[in-house]
Amino acid sequence: MHVRRRDNDNRAWSKSKKAWTQPLDFLVVQAFDQYIDERHKVLGPGGSDFLLVNLLREPLGSPMTPDAMGELFERLSGRAKLSRKVGPHMARRAFGSNVSDAGGAPDEVQALLGQDHPESPRPYLIPDRSRLREAIERVPSPRALHGLEES
Numbered sequence: 001m002h003v004r005r006r007d008n009d010n011r012a013w014s015k016s017k018k019a020w021t022q023p024l025d026f027l028v029v030q031a032f033d034q035y036i037d038e039r040h041k042v043l044g045p046g047g048s049d050f051l052l053v054n055l056l057r058e059p060l061g062s063p064m065t066p067d068a069m070g071e072l073f074e075r076l077s078g079r080a081k082l083s084r085k086v087g088p089h090m091a092r093r094a095f096g097s098n099v100s101d102a103g104g105a106p107d108e109v110q111a112l113l114g115q116d117h118p119e120s121p122r123p124y125l126i127p128d129r130s131r132l133r134e135a136i137e138r139v140p141s142p143r144a145l146h147g148l149e150e151s
Helices: 026-043 066-079 088-101 104-113 129-139
Strands: none
Touching: 066 088, 088 104
16 A cells, blocks of 8 residues: 555545555455445445445545544444443554564554554554563563572
């Protein structure tokens, strides 16, 4: 997916001022294909060149506003019977953390989040609790460090 910043009616834009490419996995591509089919049913083949557009509210085919996107995430959270509402920013943070937990290097997380500065991904990296437990288990006890631990 190619991301580029531009002015538009919905007051949403890419934070990065330069264009960048976002690789997508198979499940995202498959979901997007289904979304495109739905767009064609609602809007016809002309549609819009924006990624996400209104299909359920007026004006049909116009870019989704940040508020509409939040409402969509809220509805989807309910349909998925999640214990709390999930928003777009929370999904972004989870994505960054998941890439990191899967062994992604900081520069990979930075690039996948479309960020310019190497420190920008830091707030998005929330380690998985099991990784934290594993980190604690790797720390030797003071007794073992000094050869005082029984065998």
